[in-house]
Amino acid sequence: MILELIPSTLRMATPLGYAALGGIYSERAGVINLALEGMMLIGAFGYVLGTQGSGSTWLGLLIGIGCGLALALLHAVATVTFHADQVVTGIGINILALGITEYLLPLPKQVDGLPHWELPLIGSYSFIVYLLPALMVASHILLFKTPWGLRLRAAGESTEALAALSLSRTKWQYLGILLSGLLAGIGGCFLASEVHYFTKGMTAGRGYLALAAVIFGNWRPLSGVSACFLFGFATALELANRWNIPGQLLHSLPYILTMVVLVGFVGTSRPPASLGKMKL
């Protein structure tokens, strides 16, 4: 029974996982990223547009990532350079992405998906699925075992330490946000590549769900992506709809769990110390 749910769990969890990793980089650098939703959406759009235009899924992937990066750059310029409120900017970007994609619709043609790799025992999935665990481990090592990661985290934890090393907080924050745009863009590309087309507002709150996973996973790559698999499993259960549990309950489970974790009933959840604070 449970085994049957593995394919749909993987398919649901992968875009969330990429977006959540992106969210972790941005939030670890001290910038709240509510724009994940918009970055995923524009990534999906860019993938379909690029694949349709060029005929190559790889170019589509690149264009999707590029679109995600462009929105991330906008987020970075507004929040880091102009000190705009990070929450409102994120919401503005989501509305912007929804508007741009709706304006440029329709994209009626079906497009090819990214190549699937057949592996023994596991099955056939897009290579993006296989890449996620590797990226998760790499992100963990990068953030917590290297000087590079220490500096990125310093941008979100202790700006004094960064200043003492005469490193620019601005630079690290730009980097964190751009990485989130790149990863959320890949998540969006995967979403569009699996269903082969783009529909209006197709991310349907997945960016916010990824943000919930970031918080649920205590801003750490390993637990964050694990949370995405848990959330993906809840969605797979909802789609399978076999045990007569109202789908809506399963649907809201991740959000309820996140609220519980945030309140501190389960373990401790601690955001980066300077998250959302722009003053130096």
Add this chain to the structure above:
Amino acid sequence: MNIRKLIASVSRGRLSQSKKFFLNFISPLLAIFGFFLSCGIVVHFRGQDALEFYRIILLSGFASFDDFGYVLFNATPLVFTGLAVAIGYKSGLFNIGCEGQLYIAAFAAAWIGMHLNLPAFLLVPLCIGSAMIAGAGWGAVPGFLKARYGAHEVINTIMMNFIAFALMNYLVTSVYQEPGQMIPQTPQIHETARIPRLASLTPILPQSNPLNASFLIACGCVVVCYIFLTYTRWGYELRLVGNAQDVASYGGINPRAVTVWVMALSGAIAGLAGVAEVMGYRYRFLDSFSSGWGFTGIAVALLGRNNPFGILAAAVLFGLLNKVALDIDILLGIPRGLFFAGQGMLIIWLVCVEGISRKKNDT
């Protein structure tokens, strides 16, 4: 702690008066102007007549009372959500949960309106009251979690939005769906629970115009909010907690209690947007009826500088934009997404302007 110094630092602005005026008032107007200008350029490059486009924009909201009625009808829910966001913002709280709160409130109004058959003078206040209580309850939860556990209200209001969407979807598809209908909606509320349309009161509006008395409630709400914020003790406490929490604590105000009741009040006002929809327009609860009013409310509050009268003006402007977007879509075939994109850019522009002036004040 030197209280006088603290208060002075709060109210002191380093920007000169004229620069402040430019940033706060001229630049939003410039942004809107720039938006329309760039829209015209886009339209021109689509190979359509840009002058025709501007003619439609200018006439869209003002060609007749009927058109202007639609503008005010579009503006009504935005007045409520804008006020809700602003009240939270004034006390340093960020209510992104208006969307969820207005759904919960709308359902409460619809439920009472369906199940009780009372004369109008009892049922209408009862529906509005229960909707406000429901919205307040949904808003108070993140407020309480913030006050008691320090959990950030932004995250919790977002989470509660999604929980509200799921709950509403469940109720309206599984429990209270109108029998024999595929549409996820409840049966109609009783005649006596309805807020009258203004078309039935004045002959200048055609019968088809949806503008209803909830717009008058919105105007009343603007005045009440202004008086509340400016002249009452609670309004003072709310603003003080938002501006200088240490001063507030020193003055004997409990910032935690303020956090809870402000979020509740904000939720109650956001709930009125749901009332306007259910009791004033559709007369039933339809699943996902709101087109992001809770989020547009953030833009409205920003543009209105968190001043109730400014919010009324900003809401009317957004109501006009929605009307224009629809007309452009119908008459010229230009997708509405153009205006959503413009709205997103406007929000980003406004927060950047605010960020710049805040940065200048700090240094």
